[in-house]
Amino acid sequence: MVKKYRCTICGYIYDEEKEKVKFSDLPEDWTCPLCGAPKYLFEEVKENEKTDEKEEVESKNEIKNKIDDEDDLRQLTNYEISLICSNLARGCEKQYLDEQMQAFYKLSKYYEEKEADLKSELSDVKELVKDDINSFKEAMKVFDKYNDRGAKRVATWASKSTVIMNTLLDNYMKKGLDYIKNNKIWVCDICGFVYIGDNPPKACPVCKVPSLKILEVK
Numbered sequence: 001m002v003k004k005y006r007c008t009i010c011g012y013i014y015d016e017e018k019e020k021v022k023f024s025d026l027p028e029d030w031t032c033p034l035c036g037a038p039k040y041l042f043e044e045v046k047e048n049e050k051t052d053e054k055e056e057v058e059s060k061n062e063i064k065n066k067i068d069d070e071d072d073l074r075q076l077t078n079y080e081i082s083l084i085c086s087n088l089a090r091g092c093e094k095q096y097l098d099e100q101m102q103a104f105y106k107l108s109k110y111y112e113e114k115e116a117d118l119k120s121e122l123s124d125v126k127e128l129v130k131d132d133i134n135s136f137k138e139a140m141k142v143f144d145k146y147n148d149r150g151a152k153r154v155a156t157w158a159s160k161s162t163v164i165m166n167t168l169l170d171n172y173m174k175k176g177l178d179y180i181k182n183n184k185i186w187v188c189d190i191c192g193f194v195y196i197g198d199n200p201p202k203a204c205p206v207c208k209v210p211s212l213k214i215l216e217v218k
Contacts, residue, residue, distance in 0.1 A: 004045040009160045010035040010205030014042065035205035036195060038167050082111035122173055129166045133159065157191035160206045165194055185217040 002016040005023045012034040016022050023042070030039050089104035136159035143152040172179050179196070186200040187193070191207040193214075200214035 005042040006045050007032045007035065007037050007205075008041050008043055009037040009164055012205070013045065034201065035164065035193070036197070037164060041163065041167070078111045078114040082108045085111065122169060126166065126169050126173075129162055129169065132162050133166065136162065157193075157207050161188070161192040161194065165192075168194055168196065186214045187217055189213045189215050 003023065004016065005014045006012070007014075010032065012032050014023055023039075026039060028039060031037060032042070085104045085108035089101045089108060092098075092101035092104060136155050139155050140152065140159075143155060183196050183198060186195040186197070188195075188204040188207060188209065190209045190213055191204060193204050193206040195201060195214065200211045200216075202211050203209065204211075204214055
């Protein structure tokens, strides 16, 4: 039995019948072609739910082909620089170049500490993001109680944008600079949605404003 799955961030529908591939067979690193949300943020569409076919087609038309040229040069991470300096230090040691050896070991230690500091800072940021996600959940309960539709809309936008931010942080911590190489970072000026790619979506997947409101982070 073929199924459909909906992205909980932007509403994109993955239809197994049209795509000819079961959702469960997609690789774990597969992401939403519209907003970049990871696979685990999709939910199954139940049979009694109605889907807007026109919106589905428009979403698919916005899929951007991403080019990933593995031969391109990239910037080295602090960890990689540390390893290179360490190897150079050992090479100098074999040649009895004590002064050069000490200098390379010093550089290796410096970049090793920079890598550790960066991971620590990112971990702190992730904790703040998780706190924000929980705060939005609590706020929604209050807005539901008083049926404040405007506040609920803003909280929904903020919650989805924060969830995406959390997944982007996860990817960056795993892949480092490889994750954003040859790509640009875009942020919606209205809801804060973050997108990694060469070009921004034609419309924000969260708040639906046009791309002119999605600004590149320099």
